[in-house]
Amino acid sequence: MSNTTETIFSKIIRKEIPANIVYEDELALAFTDINPQAPVHILVIPKKPIINIANAKPEDQALLGHLLLTVRDVALQAGLENGYRVVMNTGADGGQTVNHLHIHILGSRPMSWPPG
Numbered sequence: 001m002s003n004t005t006e007t008i009f010s011k012i013i014r015k016e017i018p019a020n021i022v023y024e025d026e027l028a029l030a031f032t033d034i035n036p037q038a039p040v041h042i043l044v045i046p047k048k049p050i051i052n053i054a055n056a057k058p059e060d061q062a063l064l065g066h067l068l069l070t071v072r073d074v075a076l077q078a079g080l081e082n083g084y085r086v087v088m089n090t091g092a093d094g095g096q097t098v099n100h101l102h103i104h105i106l107g108s109r110p111m112s113w114p115p116g
């Protein structure tokens, strides 16, 4: 995992590479995961290049709340009335592979616990 905040998601935000964008506003972007782990697998990201939740700052409080409410709205738009899994892989032990904060929304299949 690179230590810079320039990632593949930066290119998606700038529309330099294609993505299936399902929601966008001035602060956030949501697009389908290129390697889906469930019938619905959407990533919600801030446009601001925060590495992960461990690197978030007090001034990011409103942005983080906005991202969670975006998760709610995107999940509803995707038809996940029966529930869904929300995941933020963080750092090496968390299995994070892209160094730009992202919230996975996984749904349309039952989820098991504990995760792997």
Ligand code: 5GP
Binding pocket: 008, 019, 020, 031, 032, 033, 034, 035, 036, 043, 088, 089, 095, 096, 097, 098, 099, 102
């Ligand atoms: P992580 O493993 O860091 O929690 O999640 C990164 C996610 O980004 C993975 O699920 C991976 O499939 C997805 N991903 C990586 N590169 C791209 C890309 O270029 N486009 C899209 N749509 N998803 C990507």
